[in-house]
Amino acid sequence: MSFSPLIRQLIDSLRVLPGVGQKTAQRMALQLLERDRSGALRLAQTLTQAMEGVGHCQQCRTLSEETICHICQDTRRDDTLLCVVEGPMDVYAVEQTGFRGRYFVLKGHLSPLDGLGPEAIGIPQLLARIEQQGTFTEVILATNPTVEGEATAHYIAQLLTNKGLIASRIAHGMPLGGELELVDGGTLAHALAGRRPISI
Amino acid sequence: MSFSPLIRQLIDSLRVLPGVGQKTAQRMALQLLERDRSGALRLAQTLTQAMEGVGHCQQCRTLSEETICHICQDTRRDDTLLCVVEGPMDVYAVEQTGFRGRYFVLKGHLSPLDGLGPEAIGIPQLLARIEQQGTFTEVILATNPTVEGEATAHYIAQLLTNKGLIASRIAHGMPLGGELELVDGGTLAHALAGRRPISI
Numbered sequence: 001m002s003f004s005p006l007i008r009q010l011i012d013s014l015r016v017l018p019g020v021g022q023k024t025a026q027r028m029a030l031q032l033l034e035r036d037r038s039g040a041l042r043l044a045q046t047l048t049q050a051m052e053g054v055g056h057c058q059q060c061r062t063l064s065e066e067t068i069c070h071i072c073q074d075t076r077r078d079d080t081l082l083c084v085v086e087g088p089m090d091v092y093a094v095e096q097t098g099f100r101g102r103y104f105v106l107k108g109h110l111s112p113l114d115g116l117g118p119e120a121i122g123i124p125q126l127l128a129r130i131e132q133q134g135t136f137t138e139v140i141l142a143t144n145p146t147v148e149g150e151a152t153a154h155y156i157a158q159l160l161t162n163k164g165l166i167a168s169r170i171a172h173g174m175p176l177g178g179e180l181e182l183v184d185g186g187t188l189a190h191a192l193a194g195r196r197p198i199s200i
Numbered sequence: 201m202s203f204s205p206l207i208r209q210l211i212d213s214l215r216v217l218p219g220v221g222q223k224t225a226q227r228m229a230l231q232l233l234e235r236d237r238s239g240a241l242r243l244a245q246t247l248t249q250a251m252e253g254v255g256h257c258q259q260c261r262t263l264s265e266e267t268i269c270h271i272c273q274d275t276r277r278d279d280t281l282l283c284v285v286e287g288p289m290d291v292y293a294v295e296q297t298g299f300r301g302r303y304f305v306l307k308g309h310l311s312p313l314d315g316l317g318p319e320a321i322g323i324p325q326l327l328a329r330i331e332q333q334g335t336f337t338e339v340i341l342a343t344n345p346t347v348e349g350e351a352t353a354h355y356i357a358q359l360l361t362n363k364g365l366i367a368s369r370i371a372h373g374m375p376l377g378g379e380l381e382l383v384d385g386g387t388l389a390h391a392l393a394g395r396r397p398i399s400i
Contacts, residue, residue, distance in 0.1 A: 003292070004254070004263070004264050004265050004266070004269070004270065005265070006246075006249060006250045006253050006254050006265045007250060007254060007263060007265075009246045009249070009250070010246045010247065010249075010250040012246075013239070013242050013243040013245075013246040013247070014243065016232070016236055016239035016240060016242070016243055017217075017228050017232070017243075018227060018228055018231045019224070019227075019228075024219070026289070026292070027218060027219075027289065028217050028218055029250070030263065030287070030288050030289050031218045032216070032217070032247075032250075032251070033250065033251070033254055033263050033288075034263070034287065034288065036216055037251045039213070039216035040216060040247050040250075040251045041247070041248060041251050041252075042213050042216070043213040043214065043216055043217075043244075043247060044243075044244040044245070044247035044248045044251070045213075045244070046206075046209045046210045046212075046213040047210065047213070047232075047240050047241070047243060047244035047247075048241060048244045049206060049209070049210075050206045050207060050209070050210040050229070050232075050233065050240075051232070051233070051237045051240045051241050051244070052241075053206050054204070054206050054207060054233055063204070063207060063230065063233050063234070064204050065204050065205070065206045065207075066204070069204070070204070087230070087234065088230050088233075088234065089226070089227065089230050092203070092226070
């Protein structure tokens with residue numbers, strides 16, 4: 001015996017959510033039907049509104065329902081610093097640190113095996129943005145510390161250095177609260193190589 | 201800095217899903233916006249259809265978009281056996297075992313502290329259903345093996361015994377694949393008390 005057609009459709013559709021498999025989707029569908037139909041209808045409405053209303057900022061390419069997002073509109077930000085990240089989620093992560101420069105959001109990272117070259121992830125737009133603004137002196141490459149993220153950062157760094165800009169990379173090392181015996185060898189090697197004198 | 205209004209609304213609405221907190225909702229919202237807008241729109245549509253179209257079966261009270269669900273409509277089922285469960289999800293769990301009798305779905309379990317008495321969980325409707333059908337000889341009480349589930353089963357058993365019906369309770373014991381040293385004392389005590397002779 002299986003679920004009725006409408007419930008089965010709902011379960012299938014819920015699996016579009018990241019990290020939601022068959023069992024979780026079943027639990028979600030039945031719980032919404034049993035406990036919170038008005039919440040589910042509200043969710044349906046905001047989903048539609050967001051999918052139709054949210055686009056990308058024309059300057060930094062983060063998700064935004066306005067043509068220019070409110071970070072790009074903010075005139076109190078530092079126009080000499082540009083932070084390049086892989087996705088919109090990273091913008092929010094960097095914002096939490098108190099960084100108050102500008103952003104540019106790539107479409108992921110270079111991945112030649114998947115056919116993702118510089119054009120696919122938006123590197124020409126990044127260069128155009130830097131040229132257009134004209135005030136950036138340093139570009140912080142905050143792509144993820146993965147093989148692809150590193151390759152992307154190095155590729156962009158080379159292009160920028162040729163143009164006489166400072167390209168910097170976020171530091172690798174021990175995460176706060178981590179333990180030496182648990183961290184991987186690569187990270188520890190980076191932490192040792194990047195050691196700094198303690199000033200007292 | 202925070203998310204733009206539409207994205208923030210979407211994140212809030214996603215938290216209606218069971219087991220989804222702030223971080224997961226953020227990840228879901230941004231991933232849908234970045235990767236699968238058509239899937240998200242399809243989800244919005246099926247959510248609306250299901251919330252508006254799915255009701256409860258008038259006989260067994262499970263979730264169904266028809267007045268009488270397809271289990272109740274099925275004429276090949278055993279009309280002498282009725283299985284009483286706490287919710288629609290339990291119907292699907294029992295169906296997996298190959299059980300082919302009838303069902304009745306309570307609205308949860310008795311919980312006097314939350315003001316949930318026999319009427320609130322649908323016990324009068326259960327008795328009416330048994331009377332109306334007239335063919336049930338055994339009622340299997342498959343409420344959860346929790347304190348409230350046990351209390352609910354015992355309460356119903358008493359009512360049914362007064363009416364001359366056989367009320368049975370699903371067995372408690374070791375789950376298959378479990379380990380004696382890991383199982384709790386109460387379960388092990390039930391497993392010992394419910395031991396059965398091995399026939400060779």
